[in-house]
Amino acid sequence: MSEQIAITLPDGSVRYEPAGVTARAVAEALGSRLARAAVAARVNGAVWDLDRPMHGDTTLEIITQDDPAALEVLRHSAAHVLATAVRQLFPEANIGFGPAIQDGFYYDFEVPRPFTPEDLQAIERKMREVIEADHRFVREEVERDEAQQRFRDDPLKLERLEEFGEGEVISVYTSGPFVDLCRGPHLTSTGRLSHFKLLHAAGAYWRGDSRRQMLQRIYGTAWFNKSDLDTYLHQLEEAERRDHRVLGKQLDLFSVQEDVGPGMILWHPRGAIVQYELRRFIEDELLRREYELVYTPHVTREDLFIRSGHLPLYEDQQFPAMGAAGGEAETVRYRVKPMNCPMHAVIYASRQRSYRDLPVRLAEVANVYRNELSGTLHGLLRVRMLTMDDAHIFCREDQIEEEIFDMLDLTELVLRTFGFEYRIDLATRPVKKIGGDAAWEVAERALQAALDRRKVTYGIDEGGGAFYGPKIDIKLRDAIGREWQGTTIQLDYQMPQRLGLEYAGSDNKPHQPVMIHRAIYGTLERFVGCLIEHFAGAFPVWLAPEQVRVVPITDGQAEAACTVHRRCRDAGIRSSVDDRNETLNYRVRDAELMKVPYMAVVGQREVEQGTIALRARGAKKKQEIVPVDEFVERAREIIRSRALTVWPER
RNA sequence: GCCACCGUAGCUCAGCGGUAGAGCUCUCGAUUCGUAAUCGAGUGGUCGUCGGUUCGAUUCCGACCGGUGGCUCCA
Numbered sequence: 001m002s003e004q005i006a007i008t009l010p011d012g013s014v015r016y017e018p019a020g021v022t023a024r025a026v027a028e029a030l031g032s033r034l035a036r037a038a039v040a041a042r043v044n045g046a047v048w049d050l051d052r053p054m055h056g057d058t059t060l061e062i063i064t065q066d067d068p069a070a071l072e073v074l075r076h077s078a079a080h081v082l083a084t085a086v087r088q089l090f091p092e093a094n095i096g097f098g099p100a101i102q103d104g105f106y107y108d109f110e111v112p113r114p115f116t117p118e119d120l121q122a123i124e125r126k127m128r129e130v131i132e133a134d135h136r137f138v139r140e141e142v143e144r145d146e147a148q149q150r151f152r153d154d155p156l157k158l159e160r161l162e163e164f165g166e167g168e169v170i171s172v173y174t175s176g177p178f179v180d181l182c183r184g185p186h187l188t189s190t191g192r193l194s195h196f197k198l199l200h201a202a203g204a205y206w207r208g209d210s211r212r213q214m215l216q217r218i219y220g221t222a223w224f225n226k227s228d229l230d231t232y233l234h235q236l237e238e239a240e241r242r243d244h245r246v247l248g249k250q251l252d253l254f255s256v257q258e259d260v261g262p263g264m265i266l267w268h269p270r271g272a273i274v275q276y277e278l279r280r281f282i283e284d285e286l287l288r289r290e291y292e293l294v295y296t297p298h299v300t301r302e303d304l305f306i307r308s309g310h311l312p313l314y315e316d317q318q319f320p321a322m323g324a325a326g327g328e329a330e331t332v333r334y335r336v337k338p339m340n341c342p343m344h345a346v347i348y349a350s351r352q353r354s355y356r357d358l359p360v361r362l363a364e365v366a367n368v369y370r371n372e373l374s375g376t377l378h379g380l381l382r383v384r385m386l387t388m389d390d391a392h393i394f395c396r397e398d399q400i401e402e403e404i405f406d407m408l409d410l411t412e413l414v415l416r417t418f419g420f421e422y423r424i425d426l427a428t429r430p431v432k433k434i435g436g437d438a439a440w441e442v443a444e445r446a447l448q449a450a451l452d453r454r455k456v457t458y459g460i461d462e463g464g465g466a467f468y469g470p471k472i473d474i475k476l477r478d479a480i481g482r483e484w485q486g487t488t489i490q491l492d493y494q495m496p497q498r499l500g501l502e503y504a505g506s507d508n509k510p511h512q513p514v515m516i517h518r519a520i521y522g523t524l525e526r527f528v529g530c531l532i533e534h535f536a537g538a539f540p541v542w543l544a545p546e547q548v549r550v551v552p553i554t555d556g557q558a559e560a561a562c563t564v565h566r567r568c569r570d571a572g573i574r575s576s577v578d579d580r581n582e583t584l585n586y587r588v589r590d591a592e593l594m595k596v597p598y599m600a601v602v603g604q605r606e607v608e609q610g611t612i613a614l615r616a617r618g619a620k621k622k623q624e625i626v627p628v629d630e631f632v633e634r635a636r637e638i639i640r641s642r643a644l645t646v647w648p649e650r
Numbered sequence: 651g652c653c654a655c656c657g658u659a660g661c662u663c664a665g666c667g668g669u670a671g672a673g674c675u676c677u678c679g680a681u682u683c684g685u686a687a688u689c690g691a692g693u694g695g696u697c698g699u700c701g702g703u704u705c706g707a708u709u710c711c712g713a714c715c716g717g718u719g720g721c722u723c724c725a
Contacts, residue, residue, distance in 0.1 A: 096725095097722075097724065097725065098725090099722085099723075099724065099725085100723090101723055102723060106720095108722095114653065114654055114655095115654085116654090116655090117655080156725095157725075160724095160725050161725085163725090164725090170725090171725085180725080181725050182725055183724090183725055184725095199719095200654090200655095200719060200720080201653095201654070201655095201719090201720085202653070202654065202655095202719055202720030202721070203652065203653025203654060203719095203720065203721065204653080204720065204721045204722085205652075205653090205721050205722085206722090207722060207724085208721065208722040208724090209721095209722085210651070210652065210721075214652060214653050214721080215653090215721095216653075216654080217653095217720070217721080219719095219720080245717095245718095249661075250661090256716095256717090257716095258698080258715070258716050258717090262715095262716070262717085316651095373651055373652095374651070374716095375651065375652070375653095375719095375720085375721080376651095376721095377717090378718090378719095551685085553682085553683070553684055553685090554682045554683060554684095555682060556682080581681080581682085582683095582687090582688085583681090583682090583683055583687080583688055584682095584683055584684060584685060585683085585684095585685065585686065585687065585688085586683095586686085586687055586688080587685090587686095588684095588685045588686055589685090589686035589687060590686085590687090591686090592685095592686055593686080599685080601684070601685065603684055604684095605684085613684075613685080615685065622685075623684095623685070
């Protein structure tokens with residue numbers, strides 16, 4: 001006598017089935033097409049295996065390939081297939097964790113020797129055999145003793161088992177010869193997996209803890225159909241093509257050289273121009289918004305960083321101390337600065353401040369130095385000398401909201417100018433924090449109010465704030481969807497206190513100002529790196545290192561070309577002449593490869609007519625005859641307005 | 651920092667136990683060209699650094715320096 005359960009489907013209809021029925025059975029009853037497309041099931045909101053029996057009344061949704069959860073299931077199963085293959089080829093391997101991740105999966109193994117690229121090929125072949133064998137994924141729930149028995153030869157799994165609390169469900173998945181302690185869910189069988197590729201192997205600490213042993217991690221990607229896999233692999237290639245390190249070399253923007261040191265960027269003339277324009281843009285905007293520019297030393301007494309609280313916290317990220325110049329006491333030690341805030345605070349404190357003076361907004365585009373771990377350095381995106389477009393606002397609590405509001409306005413202006421997409425997060429109070437809840441409450445509410453007033457959508461990063469205050473983080477999304485931390489706005493109650501900052505209130509008593517740290521670009525290095533990838537090296541005209549390249553067809557037009565060039569220079573346009581003894585084709589190609597927005601070709605006809613044959617980058621018309629005057633006028637306007645389009649159609 | 655891989659001319663790369671090669675760049679010569687590589691010649695390397703093995707090392711081994719990918723998107 002079987003008990004009946006009520007199963008509510010997404011369309012609201014209810015089916016009655018015997019208890020213990022599986023989602024797969026329901027799907028088959030609903031239609032064979034659905035059954036074939038089914039990947040997993042959503043049972044009472046949780047993702048389940050298709051073959052897991054349901055007991056009690058439930059809601060049920062069949063998950064097909066279109067559901068984002070389906071990919072996760074697929075990839076998680078791919079990880080198991082990977083582990084199955086590794087276990088067969090390397091029986092001595094201990095298995096760690098093997099989750100699905102963004103775009104793929106990985107599995108960690110403890111093996112006597114790291115995997116070689118040849119190993120990966122062999123593993124991939126073995127994986128195809130496992131798929132061919134079409135092992136079913138069988139789920140079981142077991143008691144802890146039973147689990148410990150089954151995984152007695154897997155120390156890493158045993159360690160994980162220790163952490164299970166009383167009454168927590170321990171599930172085990174078996175697929176053919178492979179057994180894993182696993183939360184699931186999985187595909188019905190390994191045969192459902194076909195479009196995958198192992199990408200690379202890398203070391204990874206057990207549980208991400210650098211004090212624990214290093215495991216060997218294999219990364220892979222998996223998709224439901226070949227075209228998705230191909231698209232993804234193509235995307236990886238595209239990312240490689242846009243790699244700012246490669247483009248930086250090709251376009252002669254910057255270099256990092258052993259002679260100078262890792263993470264130290266040398267900005268070549270072409271790259272320096274980009275930074276120069278970015279600085280001009282932001283500094284002009286800051287002055288308009290009543291910020292004040294300051295300059296502070298690169299090296300300061302160490303005591304300052306002790307008082308500010310940086311040194312005790314970040315010592316391993318700072319460069320070591322250096323001694324004083326001759327004559328001074330040997331006890332005086334100096335540090336290269338990892339941030340500017342203490343110096344700005346000292347400027348604030350250099351005279352008495354009244355509540356009427358606030359807010360005081362001190363800005364500095366400044367180089368700071370951070371001794372980042374060598375392994376984390378990456379082109380322009382993680383460096384040891386960074387240029388921050390830093391500013392500190394000292395204000396009263398009642399001014400916070402207005403200040404944040406203006407910063408968001410500035411951020412939006414800046415990021416829109418580049419056509420970046422971005423994501424905003426409000427990070428709230430962490431567990432480990434200083435200051436009372438009341439102050440945090442005020443601060444968080446002010447940030448939230450400013451965000452709401454600007455009508456932007458944002459996420460809440462619960463507990464993600466700095467220990468000294470909440471913050472707003474903005475992540476840039478580049479052209480291929482990767483995210484980078486850019487703008488950051490942080491409230492700080494701690495430093496004003498530590499450094500004894502004050503202002504006289506209307507009650508003529510000393511009060512403590514709030515400090516807001518913010519950087520709009522974040523760092524110029526990272527921002528330029530993102531820009532390079534975002535534009536694939538083809539900068540908008542205002543940022544282009546070389547805006548116009550004048551190309552005379554033969555020596556006969558060299559002089560006329562120089563005249564055009566001078567006209568451009570006089571109009572503030574960065575121009576150059578390519579009158580090298582090379583064919584026209586050669587020079588056109590070179591300008592094209594250097595992604596110069598405008599090529600002004602000057603032949604005999606153009607000389608006679610006072611025109612240029614304009615070849616504008618990316619324009620629909622391959623070339624256009626334009627009077628020199630008109631070109632200069634329009635180019636100037638495009639640069640002035642910081643337009644993203646090189647040569648808009650008329 | 652840790653693990654793996656990599657390090658040959660300015661750049662991209664080939665080669666390999668018997669003391670180095672291509673293309674591009676650069677220099678010179680010829681060519682004067684109508685929109686993505688004209689032809690020829692030449693310059694250019696202590697094969698990342700230091701040590702070891704060897705009759706002999708760019709090649710094999712070790713250390714160091716540098717680069718690259720990765721280092722909990724939780725069983």
